[in-house]
Amino acid sequence: MKGSGETPEWQEIDRFDGGTGWIAYPDEGMQRASHALVANDDGDGEADVWLVDPVDVPDLDSLLAGLGTVRGVVLLLDRHRRDGAAIANRHDVSVWLPRFFDGVAEDLDAPVELFRHDLADSGFTVHEVVDSRFWQEAFLYDRDRGILVVPEAVGTGDYLLAGDERLGVHPMLRLKPPSGLTRLNPEHILVGHGRGVHEDATAALEDAIRGSQSRTPALVVKNIRKILPL
Template identity: 55%
Template sequence: MPMKGSGRAAYEEIDRFDGGVGWIAYPDERMQRASHALASDEGTWLVDPLDAAGLDDLLAEFGDVAGVVLLLPRHERDAAEIARRHDVSVHVPSWMTDIASDLDAPIERFSSELGESGYRLRKVSTPLWQEAALYHDGEGTLVVAEALGTAEFFRTGTERLGVHPALRLLPPRRSFRGFAPDRILAGHGAGVHEGASRALSTALDGSRRRAPSLYAKTARLFLSG
């Protein structure tokens, strides 16, 4: 199983709910890079998107594309190409650096709400990279790019949601304080749609304690190819 897929992508749908849908462009890759479309009255917002054959047909179910948003610098993925195709801008948190100059698409900065979508921006405090999350209080939807995920290399055998291996010893607990999500959409792996608040607190509270077992599991995964 490759770490990242390449070539013409054939996506797998994930995370469908009343307010949007997600997809994994290369279902057989180990990284399980996930992208999401978030529906709003002003159109659909695409989060950290990867392109795939037939993607526009999926997006059309939720209306016109309002914009693309990046929550992590290294998640530029196919954001510029998709933004140009739909004649929209790529929206980037106002404090995020090392990203706008690399994109061949119009850039708009935002610091609080994403347009008029109801999704509000929250900075994820980590010592290793810049990251943002989105939270819609009314829908109970939390969107996390990298700090949390459900791909296999994020989780121990007892976790439904896990802290990124590099952040296990310094989990960003404060960044998610006050959230009680009904669902969590992740940048790696399918989302959590049942017991999401419990899964969030379990992941953050037990991050350090379960770090050794995750590192052992991850080593086995990568050594096995």
Template identity: 55%
Template sequence: MPMKQSGRATDVREIDRLDGGVGWIAHPEEGMQRASHALAVPNEDAGEDDVWVVDPVDGEGVDDLLADLGDIRGVVVLMDRHARDAKAVADRHDVPIFVPSFVDPEMDAPTQPLGDTLPDTDFQVVRTVDWPVWQEAALYDGETLVVGDLVGTVEYFLAGRERVGVHPMLRLTPPDALRQFAPERILTGHGEGVLSDGTRALQDAVDGARRRAPKVWLKGVTSFLS
């Protein structure tokens, strides 16, 4: 199984269907399981929901998933490594690309800075990782937490019975921001989301991150060598 597939996907798998959004994995056969999401937020003035597409990987059928959600307002890139297919999706729907002010995704496209909130929504833009080689933000509205690589549910993030795991590179010192979230659901950039009891799953992930790190690292080495 390749870790990452290239080119436009032809086999898009729907994940994380919820009231107010949907997710998808554009290359279900890849090891990284790159997940993308669309958030539908009520807009009383427009009479239909605003749709925000987050960290998209494009593919055949993506527009079908978006069609019934509402009016696409913009594309959001949460971290420096997640430019992905943001430009292609934004160009096709003629909408801007929004990026947190402290994140540089190094994409060949104009972007608009995100401040403290996603415009006209209850989603806060929270700085989670700010390293020279890694800048990432999360979106959080008190119920739904949307992240890039901070935590994930794909196999190489997980140890033991974890439902969601801290990124292998963050396990020794999990970001403090993780302890300020108490979500019902977690939508991650790698793997299917946690759609219920997200606070308990996240707390378990953070509390056990350092202790379980060797298991995750060994799993990664084994996967790389196999």
């Protein structure tokens, strides 16, 4: 399910005026996606770049240099440590964590900044999705630019999608989906597993939440069939 080792065939995804993304191991089932968000871009080449849940790949720094200057690394899921600390150290920046995350900062071999609401002056704000002993997750939202970043609760990896869904709720959250997300009106949804949604994003999000419970049996059957030779 999860790739490892050298990543010569990584793919860039989600290129738009708010940044870009990449999938380090395109053939892995989990389709782990990383993103570079561009903020404070005045067209002078001095934009700030914020990396979200990054997995390192060859020539990543060249990709980032074309966007601006790395300002920090943001982790939005307690399990998504990935290569965040190593990349932060390489760029001499901190790893930024939502303040409600517990037990994550201690495991990171890099400087850490805790933030409660605003991600510095990036225009993004952080909001809680899940906060439990077993799962701590937050999302980023830039209301003015309509950019939503959700690391785990929703995604587009095949194992997350039931029927003709363009965006699906995580199997572990389907019976109690994150309905608060439907209060948002994103134009772009970037996810931690799979490619983002850039067309009719709000409609895709509303459909994912609304149909989450009723489509759960179909998703369970689909994923079992992928694992077992039925």
